[in-house]
Amino acid sequence: xxxxxxxxxxxxxxxxxxxxxxxxxxxxxxxxxxxxxxxxxxxxxxxxxxxxxxxxxxxxxxxxxxxxxxxxxxxxxxxxxxxxxxxxxxxxxxxxxxxxxxxxxxxxxxxxxxxxxxxxxxxxxxxxxxxxxxxxxxxxxxxxxxxxxxxxxxxxxxxxxxxxxxxxxxxxxxxx
Numbered sequence: 001x002x003x004x005x006x007x008x009x010x011x012x013x014x015x016x017x018x019x020x021x022x023x024x025x026x027x028x029x030x031x032x033x034x035x036x037x038x039x040x041x042x043x044x045x046x047x048x049x050x051x052x053x054x055x056x057x058x059x060x061x062x063x064x065x066x067x068x069x070x071x072x073x074x075x076x077x078x079x080x081x082x083x084x085x086x087x088x089x090x091x092x093x094x095x096x097x098x099x100x101x102x103x104x105x106x107x108x109x110x111x112x113x114x115x116x117x118x119x120x121x122x123x124x125x126x127x128x129x130x131x132x133x134x135x136x137x138x139x140x141x142x143x144x145x146x147x148x149x150x151x152x153x154x155x156x157x158x159x160x161x162x163x164x165x166x167x168x169x170x171x172x173x174x175x176x
Contacts, residue, residue: 127162
């Protein structure tokens with residue numbers, strides 16, 4: 001998949017969600033089914049030689065390609081959501097944000113001990129949310145097979161914060 005094709009489809013939205021932020025909007029990507037298929041194939045190529053037992057998608061945009069990746073790998077999809085959004089027994093992990101904290105949850109029966117889980121989200125910024133998802137995987141005595149992102153904001157050094165969980169960190173398009 002040509003990186004420029006993906007880069008061209010991502011829309012920049014200035015001052016969203018607050019002044020001074022340049023938001024990378026992937027919704028135009030979703031309007032192109034062929035590009036979506038190419039994205040899924042690109043992730044699959046990166047991880048096809050790895051043992052993957054499940055795809056964990058982080059709420060909410062991580063669900064979009066996470067489910068398609070789970071289908072491509074023929075493995076379960078595991079949603080991780082904000083506290084109070086999942087209906088069954090959950091485990092939770094509290095983590096720090098720029099201002100305050102947040103809590104993520106996952107069902108207790110989402111994965112078996114020893115499973116190798118690929119964590120997916122649309123964007124890697126500081127790595128805080130993906131790291132919290134990795135902690136949920138570890139709490140279930142499972143392993144992190146790697147991380148897959150559409151977009152990496154390299155200037156925020158998120159990959160460095162994830163290397164304690166896995167060296168395999170893929171972003172299809174990166175911004176310095």
